[in-house]
Amino acid sequence: MIAKEPLNVKRVGAGRIPLAPIRKWLLIGTALGFLGVFILIPLLVVFTEALKKGIELYFAALKDVDALAAIKLTLMTAAIVVPLNAIFGVIAAWAIAKFEFKGKNILITLIDIPFAVSPVIAGLVFVLLFGSQGVFGPFLETNNIKIIFSIPGIVLATIFVTFPFVVRELIPMMQEQGSEEEEAAITLGASGWQMFFRVTLPNMKWGLLYGLILCNARAMGEFGAVSVVSGHIRGLTNTVPLHVEILYNEYHFSAAFAVASLLALLALVTLVLKSLVEWKTRKNG
Amino acid sequence: MGIKIRNVTKAFGTYTAIQDINLQIQKGDFVALLGPSGSGKTTLLRLIAGLENLDAGKIFFNGIDYTAKTVKERKVGFVFQHYALFKHMTIFENVAFGLKVKPRKIRPTKKEIKEKVMELLKFVQLEHLADRYPAQLSGGQRQRIALARALAVEPEVLLLDEPFGALDAKVRQELRRWLREIHQKLNITTIFVTHDQEEALEMADTVVIMNHGKIEQIGSPEEVYEKPANAFVYSFLGKVNEFKGESLVTNFPHVKGTEEAVGYIRPHEIVLHQQSNENSIPAVVIHINKAGSTVRFELKRLDTDELFEVEMTSDHYKKQGPFHKGEILYAEFKNIVLFDRKTNSIQTEKNVQGEVVSAISSYMS
Numbered sequence: 009m010i011a012k013e014p015l016n017v018k019r020v021g022a023g024r025i026p027l028a029p030i031r032k033w034l035l036i037g038t039a040l041g042f043l044g045v046f047i048l049i050p051l052l053v054v055f056t057e058a059l060k061k062g063i064e065l066y067f068a069a070l071k072d073v074d075a076l077a078a079i080k081l082t083l084m085t086a087a088i089v090v091p092l093n094a095i096f097g098v099i100a101a102w103a104i105a106k107f108e109f110k111g112k113n114i115l116i117t118l119i120d121i122p123f124a125v126s127p128v129i130a131g132l133v134f135v136l137l138f139g140s141q142g143v144f145g146p147f148l149e150t151n152n153i154k155i156i157f158s159i160p161g162i163v164l165a166t167i168f169v170t171f172p173f174v175v176r177e178l179i180p181m182m183q184e185q186g187s188e189e190e191e192a193a194i195t196l197g198a199s200g201w202q203m204f205f206r207v208t209l210p211n212m213k214w215g216l217l218y219g220l221i222l223c224n225a226r227a228m229g230e231f232g233a234v235s236v237v238s239g240h241i242r243g244l245t246n247t248v249p250l251h252v253e254i255l256y257n258e259y260h261f262s263a264a265f266a267v268a269s270l271l272a273l274l275a276l277v278t279l280v281l282k283s284l285v286e287w288k289t290r291k292n293g
Numbered sequence: 294m295g296i297k298i299r300n301v302t303k304a305f306g307t308y309t310a311i312q313d314i315n316l317q318i319q320k321g322d323f324v325a326l327l328g329p330s331g332s333g334k335t336t337l338l339r340l341i342a343g344l345e346n347l348d349a350g351k352i353f354f355n356g357i358d359y360t361a362k363t364v365k366e367r368k369v370g371f372v373f374q375h376y377a378l379f380k381h382m383t384i385f386e387n388v389a390f391g392l393k394v395k396p397r398k399i400r401p402t403k404k405e406i407k408e409k410v411m412e413l414l415k416f417v418q419l420e421h422l423a424d425r426y427p428a429q430l431s432g433g434q435r436q437r438i439a440l441a442r443a444l445a446v447e448p449e450v451l452l453l454d455e456p457f458g459a460l461d462a463k464v465r466q467e468l469r470r471w472l473r474e475i476h477q478k479l480n481i482t483t484i485f486v487t488h489d490q491e492e493a494l495e496m497a498d499t500v501v502i503m504n505h506g507k508i509e510q511i512g513s514p515e516e517v518y519e520k521p522a523n524a525f526v527y528s529f530l531g532k533v534n535e536f537k538g539e540s541l542v543t544n545f546p547h548v549k550g551t552e553e554a555v556g557y558i559r560p561h562e563i564v565l566h567q568q569s570n571e572n573s574i575p576a577v578v579i580h581i582n583k584a585g586s587t588v589r590f591e592l593k594r595l596d597t598d599e600l601f602e603v604e605m606t607s608d609h610y611k612k613q614g615p616f617h618k619g620e621i622l623y624a625e626f627k628n629i630v631l632f633d634r635k636t637n638s639i640q641t642e643k644n645v646q647g648e649v650v651s652a653i654s655s656y657m658s
Contacts, residue, residue: 188377191344194364195371196391197446206394210381 054272057265069255069263070270077243078251079270081159085247086227089166093223094216097174102208104175105182106190116179123172130168131236134161157239162247165233170223177219178212185211214289218282225278229271294355294449294482295320296341301350303336310336312506313350318499320355323476324484325497329529333506334486338452341484343367354450370443370481372453376435378427384438385423388413391446413441433464440475453485457492469496490530494518502526524555524632533557534601536629554631560589560604562628565613573623576601578616583607590616592624 059066069075103109104116122130136142138155148155155161189211193203209216231249238245240254248271255264296318303311311333318324326334339345341352343364351360359367378387388410392401401409414420417437427435436456443451456472457465473496476483487493493500494514502509502517502525510522521527528535537555566573576592579600588610590603603624605613616622 188373188375189379191364192371192373192377192379192442193390193394195342195344195369196394196442197365197368198390198394199365202394206390207379210379213381 051272054265054269057261058269060265061262065262066266066269069260069266072263074242074246075251075263075267078246078248078267081162081246082228082248084159085162085166086224088163089170089227090220090224092167093170093174094220096171097178097219097223098212098216100175101178101182101212105179106187119172119175122169127165127169127230127232128236131165131233134165134168134233134237138164156237157241158245161237162234162245165237166227166230169230169233170226173223173226174216174219177215177222181212181215214285218285218289221278221281221285225274228274296450296482296484297353297356298337298341299351299353301337301340301352302348303333303340303345304348309506311340311347314506314508316501316508316511318482318484320482321480322482323473323496323498324482325493325500326484326486326503327488327490327493327500327529328503329488331505332503334488334503335454336506337503338454338484338486341450342369342371342452344371367450368446368448370446370448370451372436372439372443372451372456374455374458376427376439378435378439378442380427382426383423384414384419384425384427384430385410387427387438388442388445390442409445413445416444417441431464432460433468436460436468437471440472444479449482451481451483453483455486455488457489458487465492472496494530502529504529524557527557527630527632532560532602532604534560534563536599536601554633556626556629556631558626558629560602561587563601563603564625564627565590565603565605565616566623566625567613569623570625572627573625575621576624578618578620578622581616581618583610588614592622594624595621 058069070079100115100119104112104119135156138144138148138161140149140156142156155164189207190203193207198206228247229249230247231253234247235250235253238247238250240246240250242254246254248267252264252268252271255261255267296316298314298316298318301311301314302309314333314337316337326337328334336345340347343359343362343366347360351358353359354367379390382390389406392406392409395401411420411423414423417440419434419437419441422430422434422438427438430438440453440456453472457468460468469492472483472485485497494517497514499511500514500517501511504525510517510526512520517526518530521530527533535555535557569575575595577595578590579593580591582589586607587604588607590605591600592603593600601624610616
């Protein structure tokens with residue numbers, strides 16, 4: 009889980025407590041050491057292991073048919089999930105931030121469920137709903153619709169686990185901005201759509217992008233929920249994280265790390281993009 | 294455009310913001326909605342704009358029922374308290390917004406829009422800022438842009454919510470004068486909300502004083518100041534000293550009020566003497582503030598220990614003074630106005646006799 013802070017909180021004057029130099033360096037050293045051992049070294053290991061047997065083998069592992077299929081499926085899942093989350097996220101955040109209605113707090117709590125429950129449970133829920141023994145199982149079977157152990161199941165499970173990212177990012181932002189600019193647009197004669205596309209959307213642009221970047225990273229990296237619903241059918245329902253696990257379990261260590269390095273790269277790209285967006289938001293905010 | 298508000302009520306949940314209000318605003322009038330916070334003045338303004346839906350009653354624009362019309366259809370210009378400029382647009386784009394969102398058929402051409410926007414920017418004397426973003430402008434400049442933006446769509450009514458609330462005193466003074474000038478030039482029906490009685494009395498042609506979702510009094514600035522309808526209006530429109538209960542009944546030699554009465558007198562209406570006379574009350578000087586054109590005193594009555602304030606011009610003080618802290622002076626409360634505490638209205642001759650009535654009537658005339 010990625011613990012994140014609200015974007016709009018500017019940490020002003022994080023008080024400089026006068027500390028003896030030795031204590032200061034002890035603190036900094038501990039923090040850096042911890043980061044190094046638990047984050048930096050594993051990241052380096054991923055890349056060194058991936059490249060250990062040479063660059064050719066590295067690319068060979070990525071060009072493997074099953075690996076390519078897994079990459080394709082992961083990209084496709086993200087391509088479906090991210091836009092859907094953008095739309096649902098904006099709608100839900102708007103409803104919560106700008107309207108008062110009964111059950112609003114319940115809705116806010118519901119949004120957090122995917123963060124609160126284990127992804128495995130999320131996967132199981134879908135199996136219980138759409139699996140052959142599940143609630144909708146007989147109906148799906150007679151109509152020859154396959155959800156579990158196929159791509160729709162993967163997409164559903166991924167939507168479930170990634171839903172909070174966009175909403176959580178947008179709600180505080182929209183609450184802070186209030187409705188004055190939108191009301192101004194309406195008094196100036198704008199229609200609802202004009203207001204949305206010319207005022208609301210540009211105002212939430214950076215927050216939305218931030219949420220989408222995190223959402224995308226999670227969508228591509230999700231293991232637990234997808235593992236339960238996918239069925240691990242090679243070349244068909246294997247995503248990149250699942251593929252890594254299979255390779256590793258079959259003792260193809262270099263290949264496993266090669267594919268894993270893709271996810272590590274994704275993480276790095278995500279971090280760079282995230283910092284860029286944060287910087288942009290601060291500049292425009 | 295003339296506006297008529299008939300029996301309008303608006304509640305937020307269990308809180309009634311506007312309670313059965315009736316108000317008629319003439320075409321071209323310059324109206325201040327004045328009241329303390331929570332009096333419903335902003336809600337009334339937003340109801341007129343259509344930004345809130347009313348619970349009961351009707352609103353007419355030029356005699357036509359506008360109650361069910363949308364904000365867009367009402368074609369009002371609205372200036373928000375915090376300006377609500379579009380942050381991500383330049384000043385030029387902000388002002389052009391209302392023109393650009395018009396349906397294609399009636400939308401002016403690009404060139405026309407540009408001319409119109411530049412004309413408006415010139416009108417508010419900020420044409421050099423066209424390419425800036427709102428964040429780069431000062432509060433006063435933003436307010437002027439907000440007004441230019443509202444005027445771009447040529448509204449027939451201009452509504453302003455606490456237009457100068459967030460500005461410092463000097464800029465506020467400047468903008469007040471400027472807004473009056475604009476009103477004179479365009480002669481557009483203008484309604485603004487304020488909690489600052491000085492602002493309302495100085496700028497508006499008609500002042501509507503509100504309290505607890507109701508209108509307390511409507512009138513010209515002179516009328517409401519000189520002839521306050523009730524105790525609330527009297528005390529809201531300027532500094533007052535309040536006396537009630539026993540201290541009012543027994544201790545003012547010339548006042549024969551009842552227990553239910555409350556007496557108000559403005560600090561500048563109290564006359565201080567160095568010698569006692571039959572109508573005066575002895576008081577000790579607690580504090581003197583001589584900065585500015587008026588000298589302010591804080592005094593304590595020797596008989597009841599009540600504190601009260603007195604003001605006099607510094608010229609007058611020079612003639613009479615100097616007074617010192619701790620000195621005993623004799624205060625004359627000649628113009629004290631008595632209100633009935635229950636009805637809040639000015640007590641009539643039946644309740645009050647003698648000098649007070651004459652004092653009130655001389656005050657009222």
